Amino acid sequence: TYYYDSVFAANVISVVKLVLTNLAKPTEDPVQLYHLFDFGKYNENNAGLVSKTMDILRAIYTDSQLNSIEYNETLYAIFQSRGICVVKNLDCTGQETSVYRTLDGSCNNLNHPEWGMAFRPQSRFLNPEYDDGVSKPRIQSASGTGNLPNPRTVSNAVHSNKGLTTPLDNKISLHVFQWGQFLDHDIISTPVLSGVNGAELSCCETNPVNVNTDKCAPIYVPNGDGFFADNTCMNVPRSESALDGNCNSLPGPRQQLNRISSYIDGSNVYGSSVVELIKLRNDSSPEYMAVSDGNYLPPNTDTSTCTLTKEGESCSIAVDSRVNVVPSLGSYHTLFVQEHNRIVDLLKGLGWTDQEELFQEARKINIAQIQHITYNEFLSWMLTRKVLQDNSLIITGNRTTYFTGYDPTINTDIANDFGIAYRIGHTWIPSQMKLHTDFPETSDISDPDVKPIEDTYHNPHMLYMRGKTGASRMLKWMTEARCPRTDRLMEDGARNKLFLKNGVSFDLAALNINRGREHGIPPYWKYRIDLCGESIPDPSSWSSLTWHDNVTIELLKSVYQSPMDIDMWTGIISEIPVLAVVGPTQTCIFLNQFRALRNGDRYWFERPEPEGFSLAKLTGIKQTSLSAVLCANVYDAGFLIPLNVFIPGDIKNPVVSCSQIPKLDLSPWSRSVTRKRNLDTGKADFENKMVHLLLEILKEGEAGDIKK
Numbered sequence: 001t002y003y004y005d006s007v008f009a010a011n012v013i014s015v016v017k018l019v020l021t022n023l024a025k026p027t028e029d030p031v032q033l034y035h036l037f038d039f040g041k042y043n044e045n046n047a048g049l050v051s052k053t054m055d056i057l058r059a060i061y062t063d064s065q066l067n068s069i070e071y072n073e074t075l076y077a078i079f080q081s082r083g084i085c086v087v088k089n090l091d092c093t094g095q096e097t098s099v100y101r102t103l104d105g106s107c108n109n110l111n112h113p114e115w116g117m118a119f120r121p122q123s124r125f126l127n128p129e130y131d132d133g134v135s136k137p138r139i140q141s142a143s144g145t146g147n148l149p150n151p152r153t154v155s156n157a158v159h160s161n162k163g164l165t166t167p168l169d170n171k172i173s174l175h176v177f178q179w180g181q182f183l184d185h186d187i188i189s190t191p192v193l194s195g196v197n198g199a200e201l202s203c204c205e206t207n208p209v210n211v212n213t214d215k216c217a218p219i220y221v222p223n224g225d226g227f228f229a230d231n232t233c234m235n236v237p238r239s240e241s242a243l244d245g246n247c248n249s250l251p252g253p254r255q256q257l258n259r260i261s262s263y264i265d266g267s268n269v270y271g272s273s274v275v276e277l278i279k280l281r282n283d284s285s286p287e288y289m290a291v292s293d294g295n296y297l298p299p300n301t302d303t304s305t306c307t308l309t310k311e312g313e314s315c316s317i318a319v320d321s322r323v324n325v326v327p328s329l330g331s332y333h334t335l336f337v338q339e340h341n342r343i344v345d346l347l348k349g350l351g352w353t354d355q356e357e358l359f360q361e362a363r364k365i366n367i368a369q370i371q372h373i374t375y376n377e378f379l380s381w382m383l384t385r386k387v388l389q390d391n392s393l394i395i396t397g398n399r400t401t402y403f404t405g406y407d408p409t410i411n412t413d414i415a416n417d418f419g420i421a422y423r424i425g426h427t428w429i430p431s432q433m434k435l436h437t438d439f440p441e442t443s444d445i446s447d448p449d450v451k452p453i454e455d456t457y458h459n460p461h462m463l464y465m466r467g468k469t470g471a472s473r474m475l476k477w478m479t480e481a482r483c484p485r486t487d488r489l490m491e492d493g494a495r496n497k498l499f500l501k502n503g504v505s506f507d508l509a510a511l512n513i514n515r516g517r518e519h520g521i522p523p524y525w526k527y528r529i530d531l532c533g534e535s536i537p538d539p540s541s542w543s544s545l546t547w548h549d550n551v552t553i554e555l556l557k558s559v560y561q562s563p564m565d566i567d568m569w570t571g572i573i574s575e576i577p578v579l580a581v582v583g584p585t586q587t588c589i590f591l592n593q594f595r596a597l598r599n600g601d602r603y604w605f606e607r608p609e610p611e612g613f614s615l616a617k618l619t620g621i622k623q624t625s626l627s628a629v630l631c632a633n634v635y636d637a638g639f640l641i642p643l644n645v646f647i648p649g650d651i652k653n654p655v656v657s658c659s660q661i662p663k664l665d666l667s668p669w670s671r672s673v674t675r676k677r678n679l680d681t682g683k684a685d686f687e688n689k690m691v692h693l694l695l696e697i698l699k700e701g702e703a704g705d706i707k708k
């Protein structure tokens with residue numbers, strides 16, 4: 001038996017066979033079906049899965065066999081029985097597309113609501129606020145007159161570093177930035193609307209009045225911007241909205257989707273469905289993840305989504321299409337694919353042989369490491385150990401008991417509000433990407449070690465530089481580089497020059513503000529009161545902004561008519577960190593999400609087997625850290641690294657050599673290969689010894705001492 005869902009562990013063909021043998025009564029026994037189709041949190045109901053399944057069905061069965069079993073309806077019923085919702089291959093205008101996924105209201109009424117699966121609508125901490133109550137982006141001012149300020153105006157006033165380099169936080173390394181984004185891509189990906197056949201929607205109408213506000217939320221840059229030319233329009237399609245099985249809007253306000261599994265389950269490495277995963281496994285040795293020559297992410301021959309500048313450059317393939325956004329992210333993807341393959345080798349050394357079992361176990365261990373590092377290192381820095389402790393979210397390194405708080409009724413979907421709030425990571429974006437230079441330079445000057453970040457978007461070339469040591473060098477650079485401070489300031493490389501191509505670029509701060517409004521995210525003050533329970537006598541007074549310094553309040557005043565207009569992202573990112581390293585309202589929002597992601601995760605790594613691990617194995621996993629993963633894949637044994645690599649080394653966090661870093665201990669996984677081998681190879685030897693022993697015993701017996 002495998003530790004993950006049995007169906008997941010099987011190959012797709014056997015899954016399909018199971019489907020077919022159970023076709024007769026597909027919905028009669030929901031519990032049986034539930035187990036049968038227990039793709040768990042790794043499945044999705046997208047067009048790809050359905051059509052791939054159909055391809056496989058067609059390969060095995062004749063048309064007449066298939067027709068006789070009405071497989072379409074059956075699959076529909078089965079997918080529905082999982083509480084996931086069905087996909088149309090045609091969009092609601094009759095175009096062939098995979099854009100529209102559907103949520104039938106009834107999906108939520110099933111016994112197993114399957115929170116956290118791919119392609120479910122995002123949940124919400126607070127009810128949405130649209131201008132028309134259901135869908136129109138929030139634009140009206142709470143003051144009763146006029147509109148909210150233009151997102152670019154807010155960005156210029158509050159989030160600009162005025163051309164200076166953003167101050168660095170000497171207390172944290174750049175791994176905080178990169179873990180933050182890597183984690184983000186494990187838990188949320190909000191699909192945006194596209195045009196016919198997936199083409200990009202054109203939202204920039206010459207006359208803004210003509211914008212289709214159902215599909216588009218462009219940002220028109222006000223004149224006299226200083227960076228963007230007058231009349232610049234940022235082309236922003238709205239996020240897809242969840243529709244029901246008949247292409248009708250769901251009752252109530254517009255909801256956005258999450259296309260990936262919201263659990264912290266390495267879905268950015270392994271995918272959110274069986275189909276995605278199959279594509280990433282090594283074809284000939286399926287216990288391994290596919291890598292290209294030199295242990296790198298495989299190159300993507302489809303270069304259309306990249307901005308390549310030279311002959312011979314390529315994009316990388318990972319399940320999450322955002323892998324190429326910035327090279328440091330690609331280096332993390334590389335690291336965790338390498339780590340998977342390393343674990344496979346270790347398990348082989350411990351006597352594991354079955355390819356499927358090796359794959360599943362390595363995956364399970366790798367995911368456990370990601371969960372452990374997230375809570376034990378990343379969150380314990382971001383929210384502080386005290387806050388985690390006070391909220392029962394602490395993981396103690398040596399805890400030898402199981403986590404017993406699992407609660408299947410907890411909604412583990414990512415909250416829409418969290419998806420906006422967690423963009424505080426955009427304050428950590430560095431101004432440049434760099435390769436560490438501890439190797440003898442083979443550099444050719446036209447390929448410098450350091451590039452402004454805007455020159456690296458959608459181009460992972462740096463990872464392949466220097467004789468393919470680029471990814472390792474970038475990871476080493478992040479250990480030494482400091483992370484920009486958690487504050488309202490964003491680097492111009494992201495605030496002015498995001499995705500710069502042919503003179504066109506975006507402002508990431510303005511995008512965040514704009515996205516919040518088009519998702520109907522309520523303003524900042526509501527989070528303080530309604531979610532976080534603060535008591536604020538008069539939220540319409542500027543003096544209610546207790547978590548903001550005076551300079552920031554003045555800047556906010558210069559653009560917002562009322563403090564009740566402040567956008568949530570702008571409000572939280574500019575808070576003074578009081579309780580934790582991030583501000584109080586951020587802390588409150590994050591605690592809500594990360595509590596749900598642990599307590600509602602059936603496969604949380606601290607749960608007992610079969611979902612989790614035995615105590616011995618758990619103890620082995622808790623030895624791990626990001627330093628350990630880096631040491632195992634990137635550094636040499638003698639290399640120096642801080643015990644906790646998210647934080648610069650100091651007395652409390654000593655810099656030690658990799659060989660001294662505690663590491664993932666897989667000895668509890670041993671299948672006693674050594675003893676077995678002795679028995680096999682030394683069989684004759686063993687028999688001799690046994691005979692000898694027996695003779696000894698007999699001798700003693702003869703001597704009348706046998707009871708001894």
Ligand code: HEM
Nearest residue numbers: 177180181184188189190326419422423425426429511515
């Ligand atoms: C160079 C680094 C990064 C770039 C270029 C980048 C860029 C982007 C872009 C373009 C979006 C979509 C904006 C929109 O249209 O609404 C986005 C969304 C997001 N970003 Fe980043 N980002 C970076 C780093 C980070 C970091 C470090 C974090 C967190 C620690 C983060 C968290 C998020 C989240 C949570 C979303 C929403 C995701 C979704 O709902 O699909 N990002 N980012």
Ligand SMILES: [Ca+2]
Nearest residue numbers: 186261263267
């Ligand atoms: Ca996930």
